[in-house]
Amino acid sequence: MSSLAWALLALLAVCALAGYLSATAQRLDRLHHRVETSRAGLEVELTRRASAALELATSGELDPATSLILADAATASLDAPRTPAALRDATDADDAARWSAESGLTRALAVVLPAAEPAAGRVGDAAHRVELARRFHNDAVVQTRRLRAKRVVRWGRLAGHARLPETADFDDGSSSYDS
Amino acid sequence: MRIGIVCPYSFDVPGGVQFHVRDLAQHLLSLGHHVRVLAPADDEAALPDFIDSAGRAVAVPYNGSVARLSFGPLTAARVRRWLAEGAFDVLHLHEPLSPSASMLALWAAQGPIVATFHTANLRSRAMQAAFPLLRPSLEKIAARIAVSEDARRTLVEHIGGDAVVVPNGVFVDDFARAQPRPEWAGTPERPVVAFVGRLDEARKGLPVLCEVVPRVRAVVPGARFLVAGRGDLAAARALLADPGDVEFLGPVDDADKQRLLASADVYLAPHTGGESFGIVLVEAMAAGAAVAASDLGAFRRVLDDGAAGALFTTGDPDAAAAAVLRLLAEPGERARLAAAGQKAARRYDWPVVAREVLAVYETIRTGVAAHAGVVPDRRLPSGPGA
Numbered sequence: 307m308s309s310l311a312w313a314l315l316a317l318l319a320v321c322a323l324a325g326y327l328s329a330t331a332q333r334l335d336r337l338h339h340r341v342e343t344s345r346a347g348l349e350v351e352l353t354r355r356a357s358a359a360l361e362l363a364t365s366g367e368l369d370p371a372t373s374l375i376l377a378d379a380a381t382a383s384l385d386a387p388r389t390p391a392a393l394r395d396a397t398d399a400d401d402a403a404r405w406s407a408e409s410g411l412t413r414a415l416a417v418v419l420p421a422a423e424p425a426a427g428r429v430g431d432a433a434h435r436v437e438l439a440r441r442f443h444n445d446a447v448v449q450t451r452r453l454r455a456k457r458v459v460r461w462g463r464l465a466g467h468a469r470l471p472e473t474a475d476f477d478d479g480s481s482s483y484d485s
Numbered sequence: 486m487r488i489g490i491v492c493p494y495s496f497d498v499p500g501g502v503q504f505h506v507r508d509l510a511q512h513l514l515s516l517g518h519h520v521r522v523l524a525p526a527d528d529e530a531a532l533p534d535f536i537d538s539a540g541r542a543v544a545v546p547y548n549g550s551v552a553r554l555s556f557g558p559l560t561a562a563r564v565r566r567w568l569a570e571g572a573f574d575v576l577h578l579h580e581p582l583s584p585s586a587s588m589l590a591l592w593a594a595q596g597p598i599v600a601t602f603h604t605a606n607l608r609s610r611a612m613q614a615a616f617p618l619l620r621p622s623l624e625k626i627a628a629r630i631a632v633s634e635d636a637r638r639t640l641v642e643h644i645g646g647d648a649v650v651v652p653n654g655v656f657v658d659d660f661a662r663a664q665p666r667p668e669w670a671g672t673p674e675r676p677v678v679a680f681v682g683r684l685d686e687a688r689k690g691l692p693v694l695c696e697v698v699p700r701v702r703a704v705v706p707g708a709r710f711l712v713a714g715r716g717d718l719a720a721a722r723a724l725l726a727d728p729g730d731v732e733f734l735g736p737v738d739d740a741d742k743q744r745l746l747a748s749a750d751v752y753l754a755p756h757t758g759g760e761s762f763g764i765v766l767v768e769a770m771a772a773g774a775a776v777a778a779s780d781l782g783a784f785r786r787v788l789d790d791g792a793a794g795a796l797f798t799t800g801d802p803d804a805a806a807a808a809v810l811r812l813l814a815e816p817g818e819r820a821r822l823a824a825a826g827q828k829a830a831r832r833y834d835w836p837v838v839a840r841e842v843l844a845v846y847e848t849i850r851t852g853v854a855a856h857a858g859v860v861p862d863r864r865l866p867s868g869p870g871a
Contacts, residue, residue, distance in 0.1 A: 333621050336595075340627060347852020438649055438848045442628050445646040449624050452645060 330453075331464045337450040341471045344443035348474060349388060351439040352408060355432040356383040359411060362418075362429050372418055379414035382407045405476035408436075412477045437478045444473045486846060488513060489573035491564075492524035493585035495542035495553035496532055501764060502579055502603050505653055510535055512654070512839045523567050523586055525555030539563055539586040547584065554585040564589045575599060575846045581626065582612065582619065591622045597849045601630040602640055602648065604761050616644075627849045630842070635782045636761040649845065653764045654838035657830050660771035663743035671750040675707040676813050679749035679774065681742060681765050682756075684716025684733075690755030690779065693802055695724040697755065698731060700806035705813055713737040713745055746772035750819065751812050754778035757800045763787045767833045770794065770826030775819045777808040793829035794822055 362368065363377035386407040415433055419426045450471055459465060492506040503524070510520045514535060525542035526532055540560040542553035564586055568576070578587040578600045591598065629648035631637035637648045671677035678701070682689035694712070701708050712721075713734040722728040737745060746752065752769035754776065760783050767787060769776050776794035778784040788794035795812060797804035812819045831837070 329621075333624060337624055340624075343852040343856040344627065344849075345852075346855035347848060350851050350855045351848065435844060435848055435851075438628075438845060439852070441647045441649050442849060442852075445629060445648070446627070448646045453624075 327458070327462055327464065330456075330458055330462075334450075334453055334459060334464050337446065337453060338465075338468055338471075340446040341443070341450050344439065344446045345471075345474075348436070348439040348443045351432065351435045352383065355429065355436050356380045356411060358429040358432045359415060360384070362426065368418065372421075376414050376418050379407075379411040383411045401472065401474070405474065409477040412479045416479060433479060437480045440474050440476070440478050441480075447471045447473045486843075486850075487519045487572060487574045488521075488577060488846070489568070489571045489575070490520065490522045490577045491539075491579065491587045491590045492522060493554065493580045493583040493587040495525040495527070495555070496536065497527050497542060498553055501653075505603070505764075506579055507533070507536075508654060508656065508835060509839065509842065512835045513843075516839070516843075521567075521571055521573075523564065523590070525553065525560075525586060537567060539567070552583070552585075554583065556584055556586075556589065560586060561589045561593070565593045568594050574850065577601070577842075577846075578626075579603065581623070588619075588622070591625060595625060597628075597846075597853055598626050599628045599630065599845055599849065600626045601632065601651075602636055603632050603653075604636070604759070620644075627852075628845050630845060632762045633783050634786060639761075651841045651845065652833050652838060653762050653767075654835040655764065655767045655771055655830065655833045657767075657771040657834040659739075660743050660746060660768050660830075661773065661827065663740075663747040663772055665748035666741075666744045669711060669745055669748035671709070671748065675709055676705065676750040677709050677711055677748055678751045678753050678809060678813075679711045679713070679745055679769070680753050680755070681713045681737075681745070681768075683714050684712070684718070684721040686716075688757050688759045689714075690757055691721060692724055693755035693757065693779075693800060693805060694753060695721075695731070696802035697753065697806045697809065699726055700802060701809050701813070702730060704810055708813065711745060711749070713742065742768070743772060746774050749774040751809055752776045753805065753809060754784065755802075755805055756781060756784070760784065766794070767830050770823075771830040771833075773823050773827055775812050775822040776826055777805065777812060779805075787829075788826075789829055793825045 359376055359380040363373045363380060368376065386404040412433070415429065419430055453459060454465055454470060490506055490510055492503060494500050494502050496503055506522060506524065510522045513520045520535055522536040523539050524536055525540060526536070526538040527541050529538040532538065540555045540563055542555050544551050544553050547554065568590065574597065576590065576594050576596065576598045578591055578598065580603055581587045581591045581600045582602070591600070623644065629640065629646065630651045631640050631648040632651070632653050634650055637650050640648050669677060680694055682691070684691055694710070698710050710731045711734060712731055713736070715736045718733055718735070721733065725731060734745070746769045749769070752774040754763070754766055756779050758781065760781055763784050766776055766778055766784060770793060776788060778788060778794055778796060779799035780796040781799055785796060788796060795808045797808040812822070
């Protein structure tokens, strides 16, 4: 083969590689966006659950002891530090304290809600949304981490400076939680 | 909310996914949402007015049976145009792993996408070979729904990630209100055992049923077996020792199915596998029949581990016959299970199920809005336009 043909072939290979890298980068970008939106959604649903729980605790519908326990768990959740939703803005802030506060609220609600019908309706609804949002977020995180573990992403530095997302590991009251 | 729903299977033939999509769309419409459905169909004029045709369906062999699917550049172009014209807030795809309109819509769309996995046919070799090509599309799905815990597990094991469980819906009241048809109604001497399902798919359990029939009639000679469903009648009769033992009703419409289930003393579900949910069990329960079913994972869950219906070892005609005979011999137990079944069926009533589907839509929309900086206050009444 002539050297021109070789050069053309090499050019073709470079183009194919560039196309593949760009497609993968686009895929990763889409996943990062999904992680950020699902995380933002989870934050909203958690805040709604905590405020609904606090509202129930201060409504006077529960006995004083239960009210105090629920109010304590709800404020712990509301006061826990929030990490920014955007992966690029995030520091390596540890979510562990946050998640333990959320697990605490879930357990408090598990004790309080069955006895508090029908006043519990709105809180129960918010708790269900938290379950959904956590599932969707963790689904996005798992798929993002899977792609980011690939060699082409690591060697091509396709992820830029975005932090590697972590799953939200707290007890949301659904049966599939095991740890 | 503007909702776009895509169904991969043709509305020219009846099927579980098609019914689910139609009923979901109808219920969401009744709540005041804007809903369009895209599905393959030969004759657009015969469709309800909320369904758009994705093009002619072609019968192709796929995954062991002949499916009526729609694909190719023409369908892809139609799907893209439908997406552009619809300007949907949420796109809800059904069975995105079937090579048809849903897969093309997923490929072409972006934004808040929800996908429901009905059956998890992920083990096929074609799927394994094509999977690397499908994965980038699947990553666009913001919320995955599985119709049962079993379907969710298959999904998690085979493609990773997670899904939420939202069961299939049934218009429970239609079944609960159905009146028995006199010629189908059971009497103490001639109790009626019913079965609804395709005759030519062995996994629906007709071969097992045919072995149950003589065992039951040996003890209760008057027992009648009514079987409704499409398929080759001659081949089905050939499975029976005495072809007169079973009354085949052929395909029945919705109204007759409801009346058949309301007429039955016992509903027998001898399925041998491949069931991810078991909608017909819920329908029988809603109609007030006592259910006896194989102990498949999906059936156990619908029947609350036996609290809402009798369970027997899958594929064992002796165990199935024993379960049916016990229900026929003890009217008290039969009435108790029927009542428990009717109560359990409420869990699958469309208003309940549609609320869960809407919660999924709203959850992903909340994330998108919050990420953009606006969060709607849910304490305000959210009307149909929300």
